[in-house]
Amino acid sequence: MEYLSRVLSFVTAKMNFKYHALCGQLKLTHLMLADDLLLFIKGDIGSIMILLRVYATFSAASGVQMNTLKSNIYFNGVATDVKDSLWVKWVNHIYIKGANWTDYTPKQDSSWSWKSVCRVKDQFKQVYSTGTWTLQPKGYSMNSGYQHIRFKFPEVSWHKCIWNKWRVPKHSFINWIIIREALPLKDRLVQYGVCTDDRCCICSIHAETHTHLFQQCDYNKA
Template sequence: MKKTDCNILVEKLVSMIRSFGSEKLSYSGRLILVNSVLTALYNYWINIFVIPTGVLNKLNAICRNYLWDGGADYVRVSMVGWEKVCCPKSKGGLGIKDSLAWNIAAIGKLVNQVYLKGQDWKDYKPSGDLSWRWKSVCKVKDKLDTGYQNGHWLLDARGYTLRSGYDLIRHKFQNVPWHKQIWNSWSLPKHQFIGWLIVREALMLKDKLFSLEIAPNDDCLLCVSNPLQRITDGQFSQVQKGVILSAISATFYHIWLQRNKARVDGVLQRPEFLRELIQKELKARIAVQLSQGIANRDNVWLRSRSLVV
């Protein structure tokens, strides 16, 4: 496809973002819309057409801008690089689909399983009388060449698949040890996102602002020392670990939020107010999780901490 053929796709994406009216959404809210709505708009296209690189980069840029600022246009610098954001959560990312890498992998599947119908794609060379478009499509295999050995696809015993082709293109990222703690199902999504930014060392905290000569010092506005202690989890059940991690995640979030209010508005909330707010959010999240049923031991543990009625 030509770049001009894809202009309507870019226009639809921008129009969709404008219709959201979601500038006030949290990062986690915008992440959900990127994954469930925006990428769905162009999934069909990138699965069956070779989309120009410039258009794919534009689609990525629009999604990136929306995630970090709530609009389609570039306004602020991303807090985490897009290549890392597009990693699965298990590899330290947010699970957003990289349209450029996905298009390459999708065309690889289309050529390998539909047009060649079982022929050895690695050694396939289009004849000279075929169209230049088909020849350009077949060049995709050069970007997937390392996945083959002796005519066999190494990443999946079933042969080439879309997911395994995508993983090959982005193979340089390894699993991270903290993803289960951050994306713990007991935590609220907005708390999870800020926790993710913290472990990524991406938040513009006072020490980072000081290093950039934006802030006059690196003193914490809420306290003089780190209020968070590392918690050992050997004595806790899975439910109890989830609740503790949810409380830590909520604490991270509200410290970050109050730090911003202190810096921008010069307002500090009482610690008691924040504690009550965190407890309220924690109880609401626990109520949702309890619908799935828990052991009596965990129920007693929650009641002893006044986390359930």
């Protein structure tokens, strides 16, 4: 990592590198904490490309590679068009690497979020061909795109009782969890290894399940 520090110091002094707004006076480009590396830079494309070339040189010399599963990029005070451009360049440098985006397939060890982006891309690819959005004659719209990629489930008879404008959102959510039998009751906590006793916390006799707690427990019946 000392080699990386020397290369950064040399390059930032010789090239048209722009420091982060709060790091210019200190000429601060990076911090190393154990095995973590923080890089600070002004959000312009030229400085980003300099930083990427420095890291590529360091990786080629040391054999140390970036762990993309644990890497993040944060923006502050950067115009949206510049931010989008930088994100596209970063994705192309780390993931796509010049491949054809239409036919691109993520690697097996790629992060869940990147695989999700690629999965949405494949869903759009099915209905977008030769520059034409095939789902509606007027072309693409946010609504039609969302309707295409969202998970569609059959409508249930109780949805209006749970989700309506008169209900408190917190109450609606809890009732929805109860109907789906997804509350963290003791029968589930035992399976997760959180506790060893699955007896009902009210009657201390039967196993604490959704059916018992809301329908069969003698205390609730009373």
